[in-house]
Amino acid sequence: MKQSAVGGLRVLACMSALAFAGCPADNAASGGVDASTLPDAGVVSCTDDPLAEMYLPDMQKTGTHGVLKFALVQSEPGPPIKGNNTWTMKLTDLSGAPVTDATFKVKPFMPYHGHGTSVVPTVTPKGDSYEIGPLYLYMRGIWQVTLDAKTASKSDSAVFSFCVD
Numbered sequence: 161m162k163q164s165a166v167g168g169l170r171v172l173a174c175m176s177a178l179a180f181a182g183c184p185a186d187n188a189a190s191g192g193v194d195a196s197t198l199p200d201a202g203v204v205s206c207t208d209d210p211l212a213e214m215y216l217p218d219m220q221k222t223g224t225h226g227v228l229k230f231a232l233v234q235s236e237p238g239p240p241i242k243g244n245n246t247w248t249m250k251l252t253d254l255s256g257a258p259v260t261d262a263t264f265k266v267k268p269f270m271p272y273h274g275h276g277t278s279v280v281p282t283v284t285p286k287g288d289s290y291e292i293g294p295l296y297l298y299m300r301g302i303w304q305v306t307l308d309a310k311t312a313s314k315s316d317s318a319v320f321s322f323c324v325d
């Protein structure tokens with residue numbers, strides 16, 4: 161009884177933007193709460209945020225080290241939603257040849273909130289692409305997904321940033 165009253169107050173506090181700093185950093189860590197029941201923490205729509213990239217299937221970018229190209233072939237669902245997402249990625253070298261022997265580190269992060277997620281996505285090679293999931297983007301706002309790819313001879317990384325609304 162007492163417990164639930166406290167929980168209710170906490171949710172109310174988290175819905176106020178001013179109190180946001182006091183909200184739990186990672187709701188996923190504190191008991192696997194369903195994303196649809198989480199408070200939106202006073203987040204205003206981020207669609208016009210300068211960090212928000214427009215999602216398009218097969219969006220491509222060269223890694224920050226300039227040695228590998230990253231293609232987000234598809235996000236399922238697409239554009240990425242609040243909740244679980246699965247990404248299909250293709251990796252090529254600069255000549256366009258598929259790179260199929262990479263290992264990945266994948267890190268979803270909310271830059272304005274300073275937190276990631278406790279759910280570690282699995283990367284599964286599928287022919288000339290990789291399936292990455294679940295990407296558990298559990299809160300509305302800007303998410304930056306950093307992909308660090310490493311092969312025997314090359315390493316590179318790319319960041320895809322989306323407004324999850």
Ligand SMILES: [Cu+2]
Binds near residue numbers: 270273
């Ligand atoms: Cu957040």
